[in-house]
Amino acid sequence: MSVDQFKTKGNDAFKVKNYREAIDWYTKAIDLDPSSEGSGALYSNRAASLTSLGEFNKALDDANNCIRVRPDWLKGHFRKGVALESLNRLDEAQRAFQDALKTEPANEEVQTRLTAINANIKQRNEKSTPQSCKTPDEARIVGNSLFGQGKYEQAAVFYTRAIELTSGNTPEKANYFANRAACHQQTHSYRQVIADCEEALLIDPNHVKGLLRRAIAYEGLEKWQQALEDYQAVNRLSPGMSNVSQGVLRCQRATRN
Known part of the structure; x- marks a missing residue:
């Protein structure tokens, strides 16, 4: 099977929330060409699947791989921000969403995420004492x-x-x-x-x-x-x-x- 065929299988599994199966298909596709620009979408999709399963550290790894092969694409930075936010690494998530906005300044989903993160960081700082x-x-x-x-x-x-x-x-x-x-x-x-x-x-x-x-x-x-x-x-x-x-x-x- 080709990369596109594996990807399609993964997308089909993702749509019905069969995330573990989706990960298996995306992994097969990635293994055929792990460093191509086209693999960026596969890393992003696998990161989304891992996030849905609560495997945030693995999702973060895939988001970073997505950024490595497609640094100017919003999705990698967005997936990274979501994973970091889920790990309660708010300041790093803030930077990831800021990087995402640099690629698409008008993206409303990222703007909403960043606004929420900024509010959470402000609240944390106000509550924190040495x-x-x-x-x-x-x-x-x-x-x-x-x-x-x-x-x-x-x-x-x-x-x-x-x-x-x-x-x-x-x-x-x-x-x-x-x-x-x-x-x-x-x-x-x-x-x-x-x-x-x-x-x-x-x-x-x-x-x-x-x-x-x-x-x-x-x-x-x-x-x-x-x-x-x-x-x-x-x-x-x-x-x-x-x-x-x-x-x-x-x-x-x-x-x-």
């Missing part, structure tokens, strides 16, 4: 969401909670310090930026974001040589970042004057 967060990741997620809304001081409080809940000097803890530094950077609290970046760098001396944010803070305090050294360190670790190259040039000019 003490209500019982894991570092829970605090990080709220912090990230608040940061995205421009609520930098509130976000910093949740990153502080993530730090408090993290035992040992783990890479995640370094990230939380760097995240809190980003909040201080937005409010131009440069000395606090430097303090948090140094905590991150004690854990990971090659923490790129820690070095970069400290460079920006040093530059804000007109400590040109220290800023230059950090920018150069970032350049060595992660070459090609245009904002870093520009920072190097600014500091070099400042040290010559």
Whole structure:
């Protein structure tokens, strides 16, 4: 049988809500050509079947495969958003629906989903307190969401909670310090930026974001040589970042004057 024949069988099974059979047919079709653009619809259909069965992690995998072969198609991003929402990963679902809208800005179904997600995230953030967060990741997620809304001081409080809940000097803890530094950077609290970046760098001396944010803070305090050294360190670790190259040039000019 051909890909189209397998797909038709899968569609017929899906229509009568025989999702397990539909998955089997879509899988047979995908196996014939798993990386073609045409397989995008098959991954999308299988994701829909898996979602109907409550197998959301597998549906997410298929949605990502759909995006891989057809990145500019709405369906993959939509299926990803639905799977993530079902897994209660609201912030990631929000981004997936936003990506879907980039492909079809007028799509009403996606707009409706995104509006609902935005309301749920807002409600969650309003109800959340640092003490209500019982894991570092829970605090990080709220912090990230608040940061995205421009609520930098509130976000910093949740990153502080993530730090408090993290035992040992783990890479995640370094990230939380760097995240809190980003909040201080937005409010131009440069000395606090430097303090948090140094905590991150004690854990990971090659923490790129820690070095970069400290460079920006040093530059804000007109400590040109220290800023230059950090920018150069970032350049060595992660070459090609245009904002870093520009920072190097600014500091070099400042040290010559």
